[in-house]
Structure formats: C-alpha cells, structure tokens
Amino acid sequence: MMQSRGELPHWVDVGLIPLINLTVALAVSGLIVIIIGENPVEAMWIMLKGAVGSLKGWGYLLYYATTFVFTGLAVAVAFHAGLFNIGGEGQAYMAGVGAATVGLGLEFLPWPILIPLAILASMAMGAFWAWIPGVLQAKRGSHIVITTIMFNFIAASLVGYLINYWFRPVGKMAVESREITGAYIMSAREVAREFFGVRIASSPLNFSVFLALIAAWAVWYLLWRTKLGYEIRALGANPAAAVYAGIRPDRIIIIAMVISGALAGLVPVNEILGVQHRLVLGYVGGAGFVGIAVALMGRSHPVGILLAAMLFGLLYQGGSELSFAKPEINRDMVVVIQGLVILFMGALEYAFRPWVAALFFKVEGK
Amino acid sequence: MTPAIELIGIDKRFGSVHANKDVSLAIAPGSIHGIIGENGAGKSTLMSILFGFYHADSGEIRIKGKPVRIRSSSDAIALGIGMVHQHFMLVEPFTVLENVVLGSEGGALIGPALAKARAELVRLANDYELEVDPDAIVGELPVGLQQRVEILKALFRGAETLILDEPTGVLTPDEADHLFRILGTLRDQGKTVILITHKLREIIAITDHVSVMRRGEVVATRETMQTDVMELAELMVGRHVLMRVEKGPSTPGETVLEVKNLTWKDRKGIARVDNVSFSVRKGEIVGIAGVSGNGQSELLDVIAGITRPTSGQVIFEGKDIGILGDPRHVRAEGLAHVPEDRQHRGLIGSFDAAESAILGWHHLESLGKGFRLDRDKVIARARTEMDEFDVRPPDPLLKSSKFSGGNQQKLIIAREIRSNPDLLIVGQPTRGVDIGAIEYIHKRIIQLRDEGKAVLLVSVELDEIRSMSDRILVMFAGRVMGERGPGASERELGLLMAGVGQDAA
Incomplete structure (x- = not known):
C-alpha cells in the first residue's frame, strides 16, 4: 500500500532530516568562512x-x-x-x-x-x-x-x-x-x-x-x-x-x-x-x-x-x-555558525522535508 | 440551457474519510440552488473544491459548458465565482471600502482603486438593495451588515455565481429575511446563487432547486416547488437500509438517570439545550433523534460533565452530577461516554492504541499504583479489549490514527463498555463506520442493555434510533419535541424532527 503523504518512516524523520539540516548548516557556514578568506575544511577540522x-x-x-x-x-x-x-x-x-x-x-x-x-x-x-x-x-x-x-x-x-x-x-x-x-x-x-x-x-x-x-x-x-x-x-x-x-x-x-x-x-x-x-x-x-x-x-x-x-x-x-x-574567525563568527545550526535545525526544521518526502516516495514507488 | 456550473463525478478523500463520492451536480443560471445536508455530509468540501481551496481527486468542473481547472481561489474569482464564508474573511479594523478593495488594489497607490470602488459600491447598493456606509469600520458593524460586505466584495470582483455557506447561522430572523430579499434580487438580475444550509425552512422559502447531500453523496435533486419539508428531512437523515437488529423486548427497571429542566446556554446566551426533562431506566435504550445541531451534542456534554448546566439538574443514581462539571468524577460514579466525534475527542491520534484505550480511565489503580502508569498493564489491557471487540489489526502499539474509522470506534466502545458502567451514553456510534462494524457495535450495545444497564443513544440516523431504541425522544431547537415508542413511523418522527410537534413535551 502506498503510504499517504506526510507519513515517512521514523528513521527518516529522526535521523535523515536532522542530518541533512546539519549538513546544510555547516555548508553555509563553510561558505561564510570562504568569504572571510579562510579554508573551511581546515576550520572544521580545528x-x-x-x-x-x-x-x-x-x-x-x-x-x-x-x-x-x-x-x-x-x-x-x-x-x-x-x-x-x-x-x-x-x-x-x-x-x-x-x-x-x-x-x-x-x-x-x-x-x-x-x-x-x-x-x-x-x-x-x-x-x-x-x-x-x-x-x-x-x-x-x-x-x-x-x-x-x-x-x-x-x-x-x-x-x-x-x-x-x-x-x-x-x-x-x-x-x-x-x-x-x-x-x-x-x-x-x-x-x-x-x-x-x-x-x-x-x-x-x-x-x-x-x-x-x-x-x-x-x-x-x-x-x-x-x-x-x-x-x-x-x-x-x-x-x-x-x-x-x-x-x-x-x-x-x-x-x-x-x-x-x-x-x-x-x-x-x-x-x-x-x-x-x-x-x-x-x-x-x-x-x-x-x-x-x-x-x-x-x-x-x-x-x-x-x-x-x-x-x-x-x-x-x-x-x-x-x-x-584563527584570529580572523573571531568569536562573533562562531556565534554566526551556531546561529546557522539553530536556524536550520530549529526554525527551518521542515524546510527540506517535502523534498525528502517526494524523493522518498518516488524511490519507494518503483 | 447550458448550466452555469456543472460538477461531474467529483471525488475527494481525506485519509480514510470519503468526503465526496462521485458527486455530480448541475446549477441552472439565474437560479437559487440549495444544497442541504447534515454537518459532515460533504457540502462544504464540495464548495471548497469549486472555490479552489481543495483539489478533487477526480472529476471535472464545467463553467458555462467549458471544462475548467480551478487551482486556487483566485482562479475561481477569475471565473466569476464568489464565496461568502460561514466565518467572514474580513479585516475588522478596515473600512467597508478598504475591505471591498482588498486583493484587487491594482497598483502601488490605493487612491484610484478606492475612488473606483466607491462609485461601484453606490451602483451595487442601488441595484441589489445592498446599502452599507462605505466608510464604516467593519468591526463595528452588526453581523448582518458584515455579511453584506462579503457579498459586495464578491460582486465587486465580478462574481456571476455566488456561493453562500450557512449564511443564516449568525443572523437574526430579520436579517435573514433581508438576506433572502437580496438573494432574490440577485437572481432576478441574472446572478446564480448556491445556498448551502442544513435548515429546511430556508430551502423551501428561497430556492428554485435543491440537492440533498448525505454521507458525501448527492442523494437527490428536486425542484423546490415539488418537494416539502418532510421529504427533504427524510432524504437528509436517510432511509439507509440497516440490518434488522436482533433484540428482544426490554425489561426496564428502576430509574438511573433523571434529567430535570435542564438548560444550557452558550456564550452568546442562546439556549442550546432548552428546559429538557427525561429519564432513563435500567435495562432500556433511550434514543434521541433529531437533525444534527439541535442541541443533542450539548446535552451529551452536560450529562458527561464536560460542561456545567446553566440551570436544571442531572440526577444519576440519586446524585446531582450536573454540579460536578467534571468528567472524571462523573465516570467514577459509573457513567461511560462514547463521544460523538471520535477523531476529535474519543482518542488521541498520535498516541498508540494502548494509550488511547485508557483515555479517561487512566487513573485506575489497576493500571499502576499511585502516580505510576504501568506500561505492561496498559498494553495487556488494550490487548484483551482488542481481542474481545475484534479490533483489527490487534496491535496495541499501532498509532491510533492508523486504524480505520470502524476499528477506532470499536476501540472506544470497548474502552467504555469495559468499565462496566451503570449508564452508557453514546453519540453517533456508527458515523463513518463500515457495515460490519455497525452490526457488531449495535450488538454490543444491546447486550449491555440485556445485562440490565441503561443506555442513552444519540444518533442522527433515524433507522439506527428506530431499530435500537426502546423509547425515542426527538429534539428540535434544543427542546424535546415529544416521546414515541419504537414503532413510531418515519413520518411521525420526521415531523417532530422538523419542529412540527403536536405535543411539545
């Protein structure tokens, strides 16, 4: 039976979507680090x-x-x-x-x-x-x-x-x-x-x-x-x-x-x-x-x-x-990164959900 | 003549609820077409599809013979459809003029649009008897005038067809009469009007044609001249062929519940339950019939302790439980309650079945000592109930919302009967329930009666009331219109339900 819309398996809701949100938050943070002129991979590693x-x-x-x-x-x-x-x-x-x-x-x-x-x-x-x-x-x-x-x-x-x-x-x-x-x-x-x-x-x-x-x-x-x-x-x-x-x-x-x-x-x-x-x-x-x-x-x-x-x-x-x-990446910068994580995990919690759901049902339908 | 609007084979489901089943309808231009049916019959869903709020799963809409796709309300407005909602869509602090212009300002500056609208309002007022002061603040206008603003809004946007959803629900009789005059004028000027209502008298008073909806289907369309209140009432409530219920004669014992001069007024001070008195004895089923919205729901709420009576008494086994106003205490006295609206009240969709199966009874010491709730005991209890009442699938850990309507209802009935009540009050036990489950639920309720318990049954299904009840009370406009035996004819009950009573009790 085809699941109706909005009923994703538990692991998608609890695992996959938070992971996607976190990845996007870190990616956007990386972009900001690049704009400042630092290496985002290095920053992440530190x-x-x-x-x-x-x-x-x-x-x-x-x-x-x-x-x-x-x-x-x-x-x-x-x-x-x-x-x-x-x-x-x-x-x-x-x-x-x-x-x-x-x-x-x-x-x-x-x-x-x-x-x-x-x-x-x-x-x-x-x-x-x-x-x-x-x-x-x-x-x-x-x-x-x-x-x-x-x-x-x-x-x-x-x-x-x-x-x-x-x-x-x-x-x-x-x-x-x-x-x-x-x-x-x-x-x-x-x-x-x-x-x-x-x-x-x-x-x-x-x-x-x-x-x-x-x-x-x-x-x-x-x-x-x-x-x-x-x-x-x-x-x-x-x-x-x-x-x-x-x-x-x-x-x-x-x-x-x-x-x-x-x-x-x-x-x-x-x-x-x-x-x-x-x-x-x-x-x-x-x-x-x-x-x-x-x-x-x-x-x-x-x-x-x-x-x-x-x-x-x-x-x-x-x-x-x-x-x-990295003195270029000051304390405020870190707050920005934290803010981005909060934004994507909290406020935009469901931003990618419809997209994930559509993809999921497409795969499952086949 | 080409119909102004034609709906062909409209079908719409919301999860397990089949809101519109293959609905076809043709509305003649320049006429007033009534759509009548009880709450939940699918009228509003159908009109929301026509107005672009919902999308039909299948089916076609034709306007003036041409197939159209209505994806949003702006599509509908562009096609000349206007809607006056039951709950007005007005910005209260704005003036009438500003409200009328809202959404069709047509530019960055509001001035020109307002000037144009003012001229147009004068014209509409003259043509249709729709006078409203354009500069009045909408929030300060009486309800009848606010509704007029809604109609003006639709006409200002060039509506050829006007849909009114339960327009008189909020009006005084005078205002309603004025509304009907306006609708008459609109028709005479060539507009088409669709009137959604559950009030029979309005249909007779104003419409040219009437379609009756029941359980998501259009069961009949009549010319209003050729029908009457009686026939419409029967069509609305339905002569749904039920299996005959196997049941012997009742052997009533002592009185369990006595309702004395019970009145309940809503916040506006309107008596929704109006001086009602009756009693229920051990070993009998008392049915309350009536078109929905005539005070049955409110009566159940008062007896169950959810609301307190404004005046009067609810005496249960010698105690006035009306003053308790607390469902928990009322349950402790030995009263069980199957609520009318199971989705909304009877269970908690996001809880698993085991947790929904203790709702209202979760304080029992058998489910855990003191403050504790013993998960194993909760699950074990649900498992026995599910076995005994044949709930499918018999999985106590499945989310309540995943069960079909019939199985959800069986779960609730199991929970309430399991408590071994002296009195069971049941609202719409079989609404939205499949045939197999209906038969089973009826059997269990009668079994309870045969064990010498008292049952108070409220249903809008006349057949259900007639086949189940040992005595029948009919409610209309908050009052009990009369009492009849189970042998009463449909005609007799129908008249009482329509408020035509020879012996008001």
Missing part, C-alpha cells in the same frame, strides 16, 4: 579537534552539554503539554538567586546537606519563575510565549539588581557575590586530585553531568510512565480529547510549567555551584535559548535531547578553539 581531540576538549564539551540538557528538557516538558516555554533563560537566571541564597545563607551546614538544599532552592526558584506565566496562561489566557519572554527581561534586571545591592559584599568592585564555599561542587579535575591523587586535564566538567543524565531519565519516566505524564502528553496532543477524559487543562498547564521551570533551575547547579562558585552577572549566556534548539532537534525526547545537547556542546567548545586558532 573545531572538531578542539572539541573531541583531547580529554580537555571532551570535558568542556560535556560541561556545555550539561547546561543544554537542562534547558532542553525544560523546553521539552512544556512542549509536550502544548506550551512553548521561551523563558528558560530567565528561569535559569532567577534560579541562581535561590542557589546562592541557600549556598551563602546556610553555609554553616555540612556540604552533604547544604548542596542538595541549594539544588532544591535553585529548582524551586526556577519553578516559581515559570509558575507565574503558567498561572497567567491557565487562568487568564495570557499567551505563554509573550509572558515568558517578558519574564526573561524582568529576570535580567531583577537578578542584576539583587547581585549589585544584595549579594555584592561591601567594598567589592566586581558585580558578583562573595565566594560560595559551603555548597562548592568540585570539578572532575579537583575530585581526581583530592580523592585519587590523579592529575587530569583541566576543564569545568563537574558532578552536574550526572545530574543531567538523571534529569533526562526522570523526564522520560515522568512523561511515559506516570499518569501525570500521560495527562501532560494528552493535553498537548489533543486538548479536546483531554477535556473529554476529565483532564483539567488549567491544572496541567501550571504543573507542566512548574516542572519546566524546575528543570531550567538546574542550570545554576552546573554554572554557579559547579564552576563560578559565586553568583555572577549573565552566567546563563543564552543557554535558555539554545535549549529551544536542542529540544526541537531532539524531538522533545530525552535521548534526542542528550544527543542534541552534545552537538551544541561540540559547537561551543570547537568554536572557542577555532577563534583561538
């Missing part, structure tokens, strides 16, 4: 080598990927409920306030208690920052895309204010909190040196990478193995059927947003407790938005998100190496 050619490169890749897993999962959970949470950036930023408040305020506690508390506070603050838009959507119909974008701006100003007037110690010039010593998550390098007496390559990779794996598993379990997850997916897939089934949309919208925000709220565990060890300005650095691309590319499935987050980790780490090695 990126690849810089990211996966050494343990240090891998360390950085996984460190970046950890943050993208958190923001990617945050977008995915909301997306399964039919909500487009653009506010991962602001939720992750606000979460840092929670982590730092507990990390600094309760530092008399021993670290095995303090660190989990700081993580919970971080998640709670991220959840709170997503809860407000969730309630506004559920009870007042204010569009979640608009409110979450606005909440990103509010978070940017608010956290800046809090760091400056609340966290910054008197007399300190830099706009940042004092060092978080109690809730200090050691990097892999420090753990290796302290506990095993081994020297390994320096990188910011820390325990959070395991947290990312746990979070990915937990999201999978929630969505596909619990009644709540069933309700979230039902609402996202067919709201009329969900209402028929007695699922209350307002309740699910709020819950999905809270979970989404809590996941975004894991970002400071990696960035603040694990790397900066103090609350600094703008540490989210656009990771909330990268999470949207990661979730789109990973088809909102935890496994896909893990893979997509690693790809973006590779681009980030390889990109920095590239800008070191």
Whole structure:
C-alpha cells in the first residue's frame, strides 16, 4: 500500500532530516568562512579537534552539554503539554538567586546537606519563575510565549539588581557575590586530585553531568510512565480529547510549567555551584535559548535531547578553539555558525522535508 | 440551457474519510440552488473544491459548458465565482471600502482603486438593495451588515455565481429575511446563487432547486416547488437500509438517570439545550433523534460533565452530577461516554492504541499504583479489549490514527463498555463506520442493555434510533419535541424532527 503523504518512516524523520539540516548548516557556514578568506575544511577540522581531540576538549564539551540538557528538557516538558516555554533563560537566571541564597545563607551546614538544599532552592526558584506565566496562561489566557519572554527581561534586571545591592559584599568592585564555599561542587579535575591523587586535564566538567543524565531519565519516566505524564502528553496532543477524559487543562498547564521551570533551575547547579562558585552577572549566556534548539532537534525526547545537547556542546567548545586558532574567525563568527545550526535545525526544521518526502516516495514507488 | 456550473463525478478523500463520492451536480443560471445536508455530509468540501481551496481527486468542473481547472481561489474569482464564508474573511479594523478593495488594489497607490470602488459600491447598493456606509469600520458593524460586505466584495470582483455557506447561522430572523430579499434580487438580475444550509425552512422559502447531500453523496435533486419539508428531512437523515437488529423486548427497571429542566446556554446566551426533562431506566435504550445541531451534542456534554448546566439538574443514581462539571468524577460514579466525534475527542491520534484505550480511565489503580502508569498493564489491557471487540489489526502499539474509522470506534466502545458502567451514553456510534462494524457495535450495545444497564443513544440516523431504541425522544431547537415508542413511523418522527410537534413535551 502506498503510504499517504506526510507519513515517512521514523528513521527518516529522526535521523535523515536532522542530518541533512546539519549538513546544510555547516555548508553555509563553510561558505561564510570562504568569504572571510579562510579554508573551511581546515576550520572544521580545528573545531572538531578542539572539541573531541583531547580529554580537555571532551570535558568542556560535556560541561556545555550539561547546561543544554537542562534547558532542553525544560523546553521539552512544556512542549509536550502544548506550551512553548521561551523563558528558560530567565528561569535559569532567577534560579541562581535561590542557589546562592541557600549556598551563602546556610553555609554553616555540612556540604552533604547544604548542596542538595541549594539544588532544591535553585529548582524551586526556577519553578516559581515559570509558575507565574503558567498561572497567567491557565487562568487568564495570557499567551505563554509573550509572558515568558517578558519574564526573561524582568529576570535580567531583577537578578542584576539583587547581585549589585544584595549579594555584592561591601567594598567589592566586581558585580558578583562573595565566594560560595559551603555548597562548592568540585570539578572532575579537583575530585581526581583530592580523592585519587590523579592529575587530569583541566576543564569545568563537574558532578552536574550526572545530574543531567538523571534529569533526562526522570523526564522520560515522568512523561511515559506516570499518569501525570500521560495527562501532560494528552493535553498537548489533543486538548479536546483531554477535556473529554476529565483532564483539567488549567491544572496541567501550571504543573507542566512548574516542572519546566524546575528543570531550567538546574542550570545554576552546573554554572554557579559547579564552576563560578559565586553568583555572577549573565552566567546563563543564552543557554535558555539554545535549549529551544536542542529540544526541537531532539524531538522533545530525552535521548534526542542528550544527543542534541552534545552537538551544541561540540559547537561551543570547537568554536572557542577555532577563534583561538584563527584570529580572523573571531568569536562573533562562531556565534554566526551556531546561529546557522539553530536556524536550520530549529526554525527551518521542515524546510527540506517535502523534498525528502517526494524523493522518498518516488524511490519507494518503483 | 447550458448550466452555469456543472460538477461531474467529483471525488475527494481525506485519509480514510470519503468526503465526496462521485458527486455530480448541475446549477441552472439565474437560479437559487440549495444544497442541504447534515454537518459532515460533504457540502462544504464540495464548495471548497469549486472555490479552489481543495483539489478533487477526480472529476471535472464545467463553467458555462467549458471544462475548467480551478487551482486556487483566485482562479475561481477569475471565473466569476464568489464565496461568502460561514466565518467572514474580513479585516475588522478596515473600512467597508478598504475591505471591498482588498486583493484587487491594482497598483502601488490605493487612491484610484478606492475612488473606483466607491462609485461601484453606490451602483451595487442601488441595484441589489445592498446599502452599507462605505466608510464604516467593519468591526463595528452588526453581523448582518458584515455579511453584506462579503457579498459586495464578491460582486465587486465580478462574481456571476455566488456561493453562500450557512449564511443564516449568525443572523437574526430579520436579517435573514433581508438576506433572502437580496438573494432574490440577485437572481432576478441574472446572478446564480448556491445556498448551502442544513435548515429546511430556508430551502423551501428561497430556492428554485435543491440537492440533498448525505454521507458525501448527492442523494437527490428536486425542484423546490415539488418537494416539502418532510421529504427533504427524510432524504437528509436517510432511509439507509440497516440490518434488522436482533433484540428482544426490554425489561426496564428502576430509574438511573433523571434529567430535570435542564438548560444550557452558550456564550452568546442562546439556549442550546432548552428546559429538557427525561429519564432513563435500567435495562432500556433511550434514543434521541433529531437533525444534527439541535442541541443533542450539548446535552451529551452536560450529562458527561464536560460542561456545567446553566440551570436544571442531572440526577444519576440519586446524585446531582450536573454540579460536578467534571468528567472524571462523573465516570467514577459509573457513567461511560462514547463521544460523538471520535477523531476529535474519543482518542488521541498520535498516541498508540494502548494509550488511547485508557483515555479517561487512566487513573485506575489497576493500571499502576499511585502516580505510576504501568506500561505492561496498559498494553495487556488494550490487548484483551482488542481481542474481545475484534479490533483489527490487534496491535496495541499501532498509532491510533492508523486504524480505520470502524476499528477506532470499536476501540472506544470497548474502552467504555469495559468499565462496566451503570449508564452508557453514546453519540453517533456508527458515523463513518463500515457495515460490519455497525452490526457488531449495535450488538454490543444491546447486550449491555440485556445485562440490565441503561443506555442513552444519540444518533442522527433515524433507522439506527428506530431499530435500537426502546423509547425515542426527538429534539428540535434544543427542546424535546415529544416521546414515541419504537414503532413510531418515519413520518411521525420526521415531523417532530422538523419542529412540527403536536405535543411539545
């Protein structure tokens, strides 16, 4: 039987099309590199080598990927409920306030208690920052895309204010909190040196990478193995059927947003407790938005998100190496390449799909 | 005389839905041609094909005898076809004049087009009784006038044939009368009008010819003078030859459901369910007949807890469940609901069959303790249901949307009957379902009755109602027009369905 249009085998949708998108993105990036007057093959090689050619490169890749897993999962959970949470950036930023408040305020506690508390506070603050838009959507119909974008701006100003007037110690010039010593998550390098007496390559990779794996598993379990997850997916897939089934949309919208925000709220565990060890300005650095691309590319499935987050980790780490090695290809250039990947993987996700479908059915028809 | 428009053998499928089956139709020039049929009969699809929104899978369109290809609405407009949609296609903040010009500005500057349009509007207003202030903001006009702007738009583009899709649905009776006068004038001036509606009275009042559509087919075309409301109602609902349903006499027991003075008003304050009272007893099937859109859907929604009644009570086994307004609680009380629109509500197309087979019952502890949903148990449950109700293919992991209509319906019926309800409410159990599945579904519903359960059946298929029900209620315009026994004649029920009731209940 001839398959009707738009029903491609799973592997085409999940494997082939993302691959084509990625290839096109890299090809266009290559063109730009040529225009600048550099060799695109060489540039690509430097990126690849810089990211996966050494343990240090891998360390950085996984460190970046950890943050993208958190923001990617945050977008995915909301997306399964039919909500487009653009506010991962602001939720992750606000979460840092929670982590730092507990990390600094309760530092008399021993670290095995303090660190989990700081993580919970971080998640709670991220959840709170997503809860407000969730309630506004559920009870007042204010569009979640608009409110979450606005909440990103509010978070940017608010956290800046809090760091400056609340966290910054008197007399300190830099706009940042004092060092978080109690809730200090050691990097892999420090753990290796302290506990095993081994020297390994320096990188910011820390325990959070395991947290990312746990979070990915937990999201999978929630969505596909619990009644709540069933309700979230039902609402996202067919709201009329969900209402028929007695699922209350307002309740699910709020819950999905809270979970989404809590996941975004894991970002400071990696960035603040694990790397900066103090609350600094703008540490989210656009990771909330990268999470949207990661979730789109990973088809909102935890496994896909893990893979997509690693790809973006590779681009980030390889990109920095590239800008070191080739001064002509500066940091902005790397951002352009990342932007192209996001454009082709996210915004133009289905640009080549009709073409692939036509070709596929032509081949299959014979 | 050459027909203004001729459709020959138009066929259109949407996936498993056969929306138009080999439809042929000839529209005489300078006439008003009605197309009548229930929701989902294929009227709108047919007109969308004529207007270039959809493309027919096969068939031919001829205009004034010449075969044409209509690829888009601009093709249709160029061929002199205009359409007034059920939901207006107007830019509300624009003036009438700006709306009329929209799409035919003809140049970078708007001035000349507006001047020309203003003169043309004056002419159209005089010729067709279509006065509208050209400078009024469209969004501030009453609905009747907005519709007039739509008609003006079509005429301004040189429409010779005007299609109106359910034009009176949004109008007050006065506005509707005015619309009919305008349509009469248009016809007298040589325009051709196609009127799509499901209201019988409009057809009788205004058309010259009428075609009846049912399940995607044109079942009859009549000269309006030579038919009447009764015949049209019968044609619309159909005397579809069903297999006789094997069923013994009912032995009704105590009352399970009692609906008392139930009223439900929509957001505009119109009573879609109007002071309805009836009861359903154990061991009987109560059928609700009526042309679709007369309040049956809304009644089902209220009983199922999806919407709350505006006033009145729904008493189920002694408890007022109307005030719960929550399908989950209503289910917990022992009520199961097969929804009218299975694609839209009954299942989730992107879920696999096993997941669709627990929709609404996913809280059951037997599917996993507490918050957990045990995948193995979900699949096992679906497997037994699929075996018992002969769902094909019996694959719980297949996506719900990949099953045929009949098998989707069997899956839903299995899910609801499996819950062992005291009352089953069923909407259109066999709409878009193949003959074999119809027979099976009927058998299972009767089996449920014979087990002493109560069934409330809503169907627009008169034959289904007559062969299944132990008592028949007829709804018209939100009210129950009367109650009849299963032996009531089609004529008798048809009259009630057309709103001609001797004993309004």
